[in-house]
Amino acid sequence: MAASGWVRSPAEVAANTDPPTATVITAPVVYKVLRNSVVVRGTFETAQTTSFTPSSVLSPDGRSSGSPILVVSRVLKKLAQKARAGSVIAEVSYRPVFVLHGQVPAVRDLSQGMSGRDVSQLQSALAEVGFSTAGDEPGVFSGATASAVKRFYAKIGYPVPLATGFAGGQESGRPPAGTPEGNVPAAMDKETADNGRKTVAKVMVPMSEVMYVPTFPSVITSIPTQVGGKIPDPLVTLNSRRLRLTAKLDQEQAHSVRPGQRVHVYSEMTGISLDALVGPVGQIVTPRRSGSTESAGGSRAEEEAITPYRPVQIISKQAWPAKLDGENVRVTVTAASTEGPVLAVPQSALSTAADGLTVVTVQEKNGSQRRVAVEAGMSAEGLVEVRPRKGELAEGQQVVIGK
Incomplete structure (x- = not known):
């Protein structure tokens, strides 16, 4: 009975407890x-891949259109080797395929008298490999650019490509296939005589020979291993290591x-x-x-x-x-x-x-x-x-x- 005095109901405890x-x-x-x-x-x-396949080729001397059958005549680089700007990596029908630094693939043959952003890209690429075009306006293919192209081709060991055109004017393009070296067609002779204008051979960089690559050094991931056969498609593929x-x-x-x-x-x-x-x-x-x-x-x-x-x-x-x-x-x-x-x-x-x-x-x-x-x-x-x-x-x- 004495202990019962200490027992409290839950209601009593709640009533006597202050809120926190x-x-x-x-x-x-x-x-x-x-x-x-x-x-x-x-x-x-x-995975920055660049591929290249020429669709045509010049004659071995670079002065006229070559054979329509494109064959691998030489392979200068091996699979997994590095390709550096200015180097020749293969040869198609005795004409070089070389690499230069550029963001946009070649879309036309470039020769003296031409102008455009693709000419600017060529000029910059030549300067990067030691062939300055100083003296020519950027984007204009004039004498200094032609001189740089000549020196570049001499270094890689191939005849410089030439296009037939009128003196002081735009190029007329490549001579037709089978034109004797140093000659022009009779029709062109007549037209020239009529106009009193002189035809000249202009230095050219054909799109069939230059492969623009965005980043160097690049590694060769595909290239022919044997010569004498028709070129594969693509002829060569490069992969940037950057x-x-x-x-x-x-x-x-x-x-x-x-x-x-x-x-x-x-x-x-x-x-x-x-x-x-x-x-x-x-x-x-x-x-x-x-x-x-x-x-x-x-x-x-x-x-x-x-x-x-x-x-x-x-x-x-x-x-x-x-x-x-x-x-x-x-x-x-x-x-x-x-x-x-x-x-x-x-x-x-x-x-x-x-x-x-x-x-x-x-x-x-x-x-x-x-x-x-x-x-x-x-x-x-x-x-x-x-x-x-x-x-x-x-x-x-x-x-x-x-x-």
């Missing part, structure tokens, strides 16, 4: 650069990523960390489903594999380290950032006062609170840039984010 004191949750005001980042995966590869980094953006990410934005590349496997820039963003690619059947265990991976994406090239000012070849890396694109450090608070610290102003509540060290009107700016990383409008706000102060 509300706890205020705060977070510090920070002063930092805010960056809105897009994080994707990218893969390094060396690494390229390509990332994949989904539709939402693509809206935030633009060429020129800063990029941070990190390889978890090697620990290599590099800065780069966003390059060209490609068109939407929709992978095809490869005849697989859906299953409970593999449906998610399959969905990811066929999700449309936009490829984006990541550009480095310096060559990528060779050990990154084949690596899958983390690519962080800074889509936007503040110009410098700013005051920032968690998004949950912002509220709207009765007068419509955006405010944060500062918790003082003594437990008191005060409201500070702010102007919100950029948001990133779960934080919002704030600029005080009324009242003081400083780094390290505590703002209320919940209770």
